[in-house]
Amino acid sequence: MTQHRVLVVDDEEAARYSIGKALEAAGYAVEVASTAGEALKIQESFNPDVILTDISMPEMNGIQFIQQLRARPLPPPVIVVTASHTYDIAVQSLRQGAADYLTKPFDLEQLRNSVRRAIERRQLKLENLEYQRELEEKNRRLQEAEEMLRKHALELEERVQLGTQALLETELRYRELFNLANDAIFTVDAATGQILEANLQAEKLTGYSGEELSNMKVQDLYSKQELERVAKFESELAKAGCGCGVTGDIPFRTRDGQRIVLNVSCSMIEMNARQVINLMGRDVTAIREVEAELARYTQELEQKFEEKKKQLLQSQSQLVQAEKMAALGSLVAGVAHEINNPLGSINANNDILALAFRKVQDFVRLHPPGDGTDAEQELDEIRSIGKEALQTNRMACDRILKIVRSLRNFARLDEAERKKADIHEGIESTITLVAHEIKGRIRVTKEFGNVREIECYPNQLNQVFMNMLVNASQAIEGEGEIRIRTWEQDNTVRVAISDTGKGIPAELYSKIFDPGFTTKKAGLGTGLGLSICLRIVQDHGGRIEIESQVGRGTTFTIILPVEGAPERKTND
Structure with a gap:
């Protein structure tokens, strides 16, 4: 209220x-x-x-x-x-x-x-x-309506005449546009699917005459093998309702059974108290075939690309494996050389021991106890020979154990996970394994500082030390020196490996870490050693710096953070 x-x-x-x-x-x-x-x-x-x-x-x-x-x-x-x-x-x-x-x-x-x-x-x-206002407004409107009715009465006859003529002209224009259109046009009863009208292009595409089409339903033109696709399109059209359009591809069958694809645009309208579908279609059969061919070609290219990519990865893996095998070959040669010497000593001592025991047997046979001969002095000589041989064998066995221990420490097969490790142990083990490369011509000087253990993958860092030491030894022609220095600075541990080799030109600094690049003679390397070293060091959150003078030598400085890089998956 x-x-x-x-x-x-x-x-x-x-x-x-x-x-x-x-x-x-x-x-x-x-x-x-x-x-x-x-x-x-x-x-x-x-x-x-x-x-x-x-x-x-x-x-x-x-x-x-x-x-x-x-x-x-x-x-x-x-x-x-x-x-x-x-x-x-x-x-x-x-x-x-x-x-x-x-x-x-x-x-x-x-x-x-x-x-x-x-x-x-x-x-x-x-x-x-x-x-009062309403009454006045109604009177005014009534007067205006009467005036309009008088005018309309005068104009109605003229408009009817003009409208009839315009309708005839519009019908003629519509018929002309309808029949001369480049697209096929069908007028279809929405309820029954009966074709009410079809233009000349529709006759041309389907192969049926206009009279034949008017006695057919639009479903008779659809490809029987693809009715599900057509039903989906019709469902979308029904959901859209009157006044809305739907477009898409529909497969048709011509009179001679040929399959054609029409890109159709359909709309539904009310006409004479019934719903009528206007269907306009353009033949896109050739276009769709080209698109399908392009899709197949694209798929083939993608398959070829994947195959090439797979081959490339396999080749890369093979190159990496070749570098590993090269290092392993060098390692095996060194191990064989190092083990061969103590084994030779053991074999020689075995012969000496065998001779000594034969002399013991002969002595005992010729001088049985109680014959009066001074046997004490002879037995002391035999014991001395046996003791010396046993000491030599013991030293040879210790040498073999040290080599095997160094090999295990280098490979770290039982330590593939990330852990705290002393880099000096890895360097010492690696020096032992490359001894065959440097013995007799290269002097190794070690200047180890007081550094903390670092978070790392020990076996990977040992591979870096191995590659660096082998490269340094191969860079020295004749006699020379390799200097290894370690120190701690700015929460990092640094390892500097210097050689007195031929050096590296400054213009090659930017290339030496590229995969496949090498300055060695044919057969001495694949060019992947330094690339692998850089990747391993970067995976540890570190970097490698280089200083070199041609004719005087090169220094590679490996810089590693004490705490290591964030946890990651190990490389294969």
Whole structure:
């Protein structure tokens, strides 16, 4: 229910308060003002249904206030409230447009009735004005309609004549466009699939005449082997509904059984109280065959690429394996050489021991105990020979054990996981295994600093040390020196391997770590050693620095973080 609004204007606060509370208790929305000027401002925003105003107010009295309100459009009714009992003031207020006149003191019921009647009169007035406006508008529209009907009556016959002629011309143009279109056009009953109309291009593509097509259903033209594909397309068209289009490829069968593919655009419309499908199709058979051929060719290229990629990876793996085998061959040669010497000593000592025991046997046979010969001296000589032979054999066996231990330490077959390791152990083991490469011509100087153990893969770092030492020995022609220095700096452990070889030109610095690049003679390497070393060091979070002077030698510095790189999978 609409809440009516009342504006109370009185310069006495007590009067404003009492009247406002009485009206709020009766369910009205109330605003108050102490002057007529303030009330005029509130009236613009509050838009009251009725105003109660005192007659005697400063600046502007009630009569003047009513005059100001009447100058505004659709002013609300005004009830004058005053303590004056003169008849003249009441008459003057009513003449100026006041709706009612109340004298103080007044009964609250009288106040409510007066406000209610004023609101009812205002509503009736507004309704009358609205009815009057509606009546005037209807009369105006009626006159305009009559005028339009007269004009239409005069123009109707002319328009019918012109429309008939235009319809005939439009029909002719439509027929011309319909039949001369480059795309096949079918008009189909959506409910039955009956072909209602087909253009010349449709006849040409399908091989049927227009009369034959008009006696067929569009389903008769679809390829029977691909009805599921067609059903999916029709389902999408049905979901789209009238006014929406659907496009896609549909396979058709021509009169002679040839399969053709039409890229069709279908839309459904209402025509003569039934739904009709307009189907426009363009022959894309050749295009789709080319696309299929391209797809097959692309697939073949991808397969060939994968095969080539696989071959490349296999070749790369073979090259890496060749480098490993080259290092292994060098290692095996060294091991064979190192083991051969103590084995020779053991074999020789075995012969000496055999001779000694034969002499013991001969001595015992020729000089049995108690014959008076001085046997003590002879037995001491035999024992001395046996002791010396046994010591030599023991030293040879220790040498073999050291070589085997160095080989195990180098391979670290039982330590493939990441762990803390002492790099000095790996370097010592590697020096032992490359001894055959340097013995007799190259002096190895070790300057090991006090360094911490580092997080690493020991077997991989041993491979780096092996490659570096072998490269250094091969770079030295004749006699020379390899210097190995270790120290700790900036939370890294550094290994500098220097040689007195022929050196590396500065222009080759950027190439020496490239896979396949080598400056060695044919048969001495694959060019993968330094590449593998760099990869291993980088996997450990480190780097390799190089300093070289042609004719004086080269220094490779391996820099490894103490804590190692983040955990990763080990390389195969």
